[in-house]
Amino acid sequence: MKIVVDAMGGDHAPEAVVAGVIEALKEFNVTIVLVGIEERVTAELKKYNYPKDRIEIIHAPEVVEMHEPAVTSIRKKKDSSIAIGIRLLKERKYDAFISAGNTGAVVAASTIHLGMLEGVERPAIGTVIPTLKKFSFLIDAGANTDPKPEHLLHNALMARVYVKEVMDIANPTVGLVNIGEEAGKGTGFEKEAYKLMEEKVENFIGNVEANEVYTGKSDCIVCDGFIGNIVLKVSEGLMESTGKLIKREVKKNPVAILGALLMKYSLDHIKKLADYSEYGGAPLLGIDGLVMICHGRSSPKAIKNAIRATMREVEHDILSIMRKELSK
């Protein structure tokens, strides 16, 4: 198996990416193709001992910056690590592409160069979120912020395949994020999406209110990309603000400081449960090719885990299964 990895993607590239790749080579039976500025990648690799025959380097002279508009990056940087990586994937000599770089650029390059899976009109980003049960899979995290109801149906079908094959949950449930539990809630958009999913998605459990996202009520959580962005960012912001508030209050009180120290082990364990790096990456679904997007702040561990998830995608040939599900 040969997986192409964007060596220049992410806030700590190429250091974190290369470190993650080296970890992956130790643990998994995979060959990695690093795409990036050759000089920098080679310099980074020199820090490690690794099986030379399981790493290839392909030079990409340009780098897409993290906050560059996707359109500009596509037009002006035809030889970026993202563009070259995706084009390599298109040649079918390689199995998948992973990047912690500019999400918009990865989505745009994938859509343009790889095209869509038959029966799908728009790409979607799926993301694993921790819940009280274990974890759920939220789709779409923000690739398609103004979808049609049909797009949500396609996303639901693809999510079930991903969750079954990669996350090992048999017969996953599917819920639609809505403002009420009963059928008939929401705007015309939600009502139509509900109807389509009720007809065509196995194990569809109906609407899921936003306060149920983290209870584990549904394995697949389907929503439009705008809502997905809001759900994930509100969560991120709320946890950050609550953390700051707790620190501020605890600092005022020596007894509480001691208390916090005594709780440290448990709290660290919880942080680990909620740590995105445990899951690695967010698959870009709907594309005719296996593309995994990692957080810009990905640690080496996150990169390694993204490689593991991607390997499962390849081993289970999820694209073929998705094609079958979509054509039913």
Place this chain on the structure above:
Amino acid sequence: MKIVVDAMGGDHAPEAVVAGVIEALKEFNVTIVLVGIEERVTAELKKYNYPKDRIEIIHAPEVVEMHEPAVTSIRKKKDSSIAIGIRLLKERKYDAFISAGNTGAVVAASTIHLGMLEGVERPAIGTVIPTLKKFSFLIDAGANTDPKPEHLLHNALMARVYVKEVMDIANPTVGLVNIGEEAGKGTGFEKEAYKLMEEKVENFIGNVEANEVYTGKSDCIVCDGFIGNIVLKVSEGLMESTGKLIKREVKKNPVAILGALLMKYSLDHIKKLADYSEYGGAPLLGIDGLVMICHGRSSPKAIKNAIRATMREVEHDILSIMRKELSK
């Protein structure tokens, strides 16, 4: 000042409502008109000593259940405490109406019987949320889930008046919830709302990403009612799930249990900071009348604080100020 209070509204009515009203009578110079099943209200009032001349009771034989569809409640229960309360307000003998009952029914009855403020097409629910700075005012919490961009403009203008007059923040900032900070982000809807607000709303600071909702970046946080519902419910669910997770982990470890005990004072203080009952109620804006909606689970303290906020609305004559702002 005479404020009409729905005695039958909320999960713990009439007990919690009457208890809150009694508290308010002690602290504030106000007369309360309790609307509800007279027998039950009188029985409840018998538990307390209170200034008899500052409470009136108006009999309403019917009660709207908490989960009854709003439309049914309007059609079939013309003599519910909500319907009678709102009709009393319409007669202008009373200054405002407060209910912890069925939100949909309150919104529907208000819209039908009181009508809209001139220049406003749809009602919106504003809600006070705790932030790292102090608190912000989010509008719309869910009254209008499929608005036009103009509705967001109206809500922004009304929110500024509320925050200035009732929450005592001079020249409040206004932000639009969006999936990116830069102008031009979001769907056509957000772009148009942005343009309108940029032109017409004083101290408009542009887009606010969802991870900034709790940092206090903006005093008024404007979004459509669907998004508002998602923001509030995700927050509620995330805090609840995190709390459960922490309890579960801490229980496994005696040292952590001790730590949690030592932190109790600080954590209770934080809970108080984030407690909705500190702010009382959520004003229903855009209606030609002062209507305050309280959480179904309102404690007596929440009811008391809702009465205080409503009194400020009356004292500052916010409807007149809103009319002026809307006609500019």
